[in-house]
Amino acid sequence: MRETEKIWLALEIGNSRLHWALFKGEILNFTWDIDYLPESVIFELARCQTLDDLLLAIFPVHQRTEAQKQQQEIIAKASVLSPPAIFLASVVPSQTALWQTYPNIRIITLDRIPLMGVYPTLGIDRALALWGAGKTWGFPMLVIDAGTALTFTAADDNQCLVGGAILPGLGLQFATLGQKTGQLPFIKTGNSASLPPRFALNTSEAIQSGVIYTFIAGIKDFIEAWWCLFPEGKIAIKGGDRILLINYLQALYPEIAVRLIVEPNLIFWGIQKIVIS
Ligand SMILES: Nc1ncnc2c1ncn2[C@@H]1O[C@H](COP(=O)(O)OP(=O)(O)O)[C@@H](O)[C@H]1O
Numbered sequence: 001m002r003e004t005e006k007i008w009l010a011l012e013i014g015n016s017r018l019h020w021a022l023f024k025g026e027i028l029n030f031t032w033d034i035d036y037l038p039e040s041v042i043f044e045l046a047r048c049q050t051l052d053d054l055l056l057a058i059f060p061v062h063q064r065t066e067a068q069k070q071q072q073e074i075i076a077k078a079s080v081l082s083p084p085a086i087f088l089a090s091v092v093p094s095q096t097a098l099w100q101t102y103p104n105i106r107i108i109t110l111d112r113i114p115l116m117g118v119y120p121t122l123g124i125d126r127a128l129a130l131w132g133a134g135k136t137w138g139f140p141m142l143v144i145d146a147g148t149a150l151t152f153t154a155a156d157d158n159q160c161l162v163g164g165a166i167l168p169g170l171g172l173q174f175a176t177l178g179q180k181t182g183q184l185p186f187i188k189t190g191n192s193a194s195l196p197p198r199f200a201l202n203t204s205e206a207i208q209s210g211v212i213y214t215f216i217a218g219i220k221d222f223i224e225a226w227w228c229l230f231p232e233g234k235i236a237i238k239g240g241d242r243i244l245l246i247n248y249l250q251a252l253y254p255e256i257a258v259r260l261i262v263e264p265n266l267i268f269w270g271i272q273k274i275v276i277s
């Protein structure tokens with residue numbers, strides 16, 4: 001089989017869950033998210049004889065959309081004699097360790113990414129997302145990742161890291177208040193666009209008001225600082241809370257929201273650029 005037709009997987013391990021993509025050559029066929037897998041399941045993957053078997057273990061059928069099921073059936077017909085390569089980008093070392101048992105694991109390290117001026121402990125997810133966004137839409141580029149953590153990561157025209165920032169993500173802010181206080185409830189993040197009242201008269205709405213308005217104000221402040229540095233600079237948004245975030249931004253600052261590129265697969269574009277080059 002030609003190299004360009006090979007099936008391979010990309011796995012990004014975030015602090016909340018696993019993010020998967022199935023590629024055929026340079027084409028991204030489909031993506032899915034799952035919870036962390038038990039060590040025993042990862043260990044068994046080495047013994048899968050077919051791609052079908054492998055996918056059954058890492059992509060439960062009940063989670064598949066109809067389109068994904070059809071895609072998967074076509075893909076599964078392509079016989080895979082050896083376990084397909086899994087290109088792994090992880091920011092969770094204990095999880096990385098578990099995946100070392102997979103026979104065809106290819107761990108992506110920072111030195112593989114042609115971004116200049118990186119510092120040694122920069123998260124591989126941040127570097128890949130920035131690379132994927134910049135190579136797709138152009139530099140200067142700022143990536144906002146609304147994941148477990150909220151991160152800002154930027155590079156200039158010369159594809160050189162400008163820097164960024166890290167703070168607790170939306171889910172984490174609600175969880176910390178619920179866990180580290182004596183009588184605050186745990187608020188779940190939904191996908192609703194409706195904003196809480198700014199001056200709330202009950203606990204639940206007070207928490208939502210505090211977290212959401214300061215979260216959005218902080219993001220707006222970073223965006224404005226970015227446009228001060230690079231008035232034509234682009235901005236791409238990813239992460240599990242991206243829809244919620246964009247909904248709030250549309251409601252509060254529509255003129256900012258229209259300029260944002262919303263793209264969940266930035267890391268996979270980054271991995272694709274590196275694997276294919
Ligand atoms: N099914 C889900 N499981 C976990 N988090 C989810 C889910 N759907 C949305 N989220 C939101 O996504 C955030 C995590 O973002 P994500 O990009 O998946 O994290 P990471 O890449 O750090 O693992 C959480 O704060 C949560 O609010």
Ligand SMILES: CC(C)(COP(=O)(O)O)[C@@H](O)C(=O)NCCC(=O)O
Nearest residue numbers: 014015091121122123147148149166
């Ligand atoms: C900042 C992060 C925790 C974000 O992880 P995520 O929310 O995507 O799971 C991760 O990119 C990381 O561990 N970074 C290392 C430190 C740094 O980037 O400077």
Ligand SMILES: [K+]
Nearest residue numbers: 014125145147
């Ligand atoms: K992430």
